[in-house]
Amino acid sequence: MVDGVIFDAFGTLLEIRNRQNSYRRLLRLGSEQGRVASPDDIRWIMAHSRGLEETASAFRIKLEPAQLMELQSALDLELESIQCFDDALLAIECVKEHGIKVGVCSNLAGPYCSRVRSLLPGLDAYALSAETGVLKPDLEMYRIVCAMLDTVPGQILGFETAQVLMIGDSKRCDELGPRSFGIVGHHLNRNGAGRFRSLIEFTSAITHASR
Template structure:
């Protein structure tokens, strides 16, 4: 029997309907000041438990008061536009009705954490990269959410281990990554080409014991 289910957040449970990309604009300002944008910048942002001012300080980017206000307005607009997918809460409630623990494990920048918690209240675990300081697919992220859920995962239905599932829109982070920690990962393909095209299909399969 499934003990716990872990969801990715963005692209799985929630979506940004009005993208403003404030952090991308922050890095562009840095480029204009001569700073070279690095491939590691995105990971650094998502491991930072702070806002735009802290991110600018991290990268050595100087922001005028006007620039900071403009970027903050963009961020606020983007945060306000975040909504749950129609199947998100019904899927969560379906699992909770069976007594299954539910958690979220997501890579995201600091300002998005409170928005995730407000849109997805009452979960058993929130493992968010800006708060943990680690990012998927680092095994420590999966360890973090499992510790919060108080489960010890094992993929092979060993009666001495917990059967823990995860689903998300990234094969690397939500399907293959969790397997490094004994979690049975699944890919959510909302474009309609994978096994699970929505969360109702996924939770129904759990109820039927077919995952």
């Protein structure tokens, strides 16, 4: 029995059609000012619900008003360009029609959270890293989303009932990571290299198994 389905957001349900990379551009400005970049910078950004100005302050990056305006305009342009893949809402609705709880679990920066919620309304769980403070593939992220769904993966208790499934475009975060918590993770490869190349294929497999 499938009790819950968790979708990754970007690359799975949503696509960014006009990438501007405002946060990376902010970090480059910091480097130009002599700040030593850290491999953990992006993780920090996605684990804190901060806008560009707050992030610059936290990293001690000096921004002129014109620079902040330019970066914010670019970020707004990118956010506006985010759209659902053609199969996203159909897949969600298909799962819901079978009485299965639906959640989204994603690593993202703070300003992206409201866009995700507006494009994907009415879900049972929104585990967004900027709000939870942890990122996939940290086990805590999978625990949080399952708690939001009010379900426990059957495999974690050694049972085959109450399965929780997850799908996304990252093998590390959406297939292998969830499995370490008892969630049945699946990799989505829209280029066709893998079991599932669309969300319709994935949800069809779920609903067929649920009959």
